[in-house]
Amino acid sequence: MKLIRKTKAKMTIPQTSLPDIVFMLLFFFMSATTMRDYEGLNLVLPFAKQIEKLSSDVHVSTLWVSKEGMLSVDGKLIDINSIRTIFYEKRTADPQLTVSIRADAQVTMEMMHKVHKELRLADALKVNYSANRAI
């Protein structure tokens, strides 16, 4: 009586699609990465505990305020009186606009009052004060 040998099933994971999977992941990370080098001012943010993430990255415009009183938007130094025109234009282009204020912890409220006033004139009322998480 002859015994018929069962052929052994191959126990290897197919590796032919490995590069495809890796490329897929690669494209994901390439598209998700934001190589954002901040073109803002040199400042130290204040600390807060109850900070929340902004819901979207798209409808955000950042206004930088340094302790020397310099203001910057989109990498350009601006005059305080031009905030209203700049943000009015931004606000009309994007009604969901949130103004992210990145101000130095040492800035006085006098400056912030002026900034508030200008933003109110520009009707850009949704504001977010950038802060680092306090431990």
Added chain:
Amino acid sequence: MALIKKKKIPEAEIPTVSQADIAFLLLLFFMATSTMDTEKGLGIILPPEGGTIEVAKKNITNLVIDPRGKVLLDNREIEIADIKKTVQALTSQNPKMIISVKSHPLTKYSVYVKVLDQLKMADARRISIAE
């Protein structure tokens, strides 16, 4: 003469064996450099320009920050760390309570953010920024 050797045509292929390694290398680079950070901070809605609304006095609490960073809640001095508890008590008594934050022009922005942080922690929904 039958013994003419045929010249071998050299193969012109790019080796694809290392393709996966290169892809992995790029993948690791992008994984390491990607920062999926979103902007973080304290959100607030500024009052519209020009619009003044009359509010009943019992529904408003004044919170004043002086240049030295001292905080007065309805003219009584209060520690910044205690704002949360006091405001929570106020809003639970009167849910319509508006906290009106006034800050002196010489107040530091960091103190203002700390005070706003406390108000956010107290879950105060009605915050008004006065100047």
